[in-house]
Amino acid sequence: MVLSQGFQIKDGELQKPENGEIKLTVPTGLIPYCPHCGKPMSMNLRSDQTFVEDDGWHQAAERYEKFIQDHKKQKIVFLELGVGYNTPGIIKYPFWQMTNSFQHAFYVCLNQREAYVPEEIRRKSVCMNEDIGEVLKEL
Numbered sequence: 808m809v810l811s812q813g814f815q816i817k818d819g820e821l822q823k824p825e826n827g828e829i830k831l832t833v834p835t836g837l838i839p840y841c842p843h844c845g846k847p848m849s850m851n852l853r854s855d856q857t858f859v860e861d862d863g864w865h866q867a868a869e870r871y872e873k874f875i876q877d878h879k880k881q882k883i884v885f886l887e888l889g890v891g892y893n894t895p896g897i898i899k900y901p902f903w904q905m906t907n908s909f910q911h912a913f914y915v916c917l918n919q920r921e922a923y924v925p926e927e928i929r930r931k932s933v934c935m936n937e938d939i940g941e942v943l944k945e946l
């Protein structure tokens with residue numbers, strides 16, 4: 808699918824299309840279908856009633872909550888990579904709230920177009936309005 812967009816993979820790295828044009832369509836033959844019902848696969852997003860919260864999801868949510876509770880008094884970094892505003896109540900707002908309420912928490916936001924931090928936690932934050940791939944190369 809990535810290659811059909813015009814990208815190339817060179818030396819294990821994804822390269823943007825040489826002509827700069829990303830096709831933004833996927834050939835029908837590359838769409839995966841569910842082996843049970845035959846419907847096209849889709850991402851598990853909180854966009855409608857199809858979001859899956861099964862036993863595995865709930866167990867993971869409990870592990871995450873326990874990790875947060877066990878570490879909230881320690882130095883903790885909330886690293887947000889490319890999180891937008893589709894469902895800010897899932898990642899972004901909790902990260903802001905925990906950064907604000909946990910004494911040693913720090914918030915890092917990398918987002919090419921939507922890097923933002925509220926005034927309340929600005930002194931405990933770094934925001935980069937940059938391409939994540941370019942920033943990670945600079946580390």
Ligand SMILES: [Zn+2]
Nearest residue numbers: 841843844845
């Ligand atoms: Zn199905």
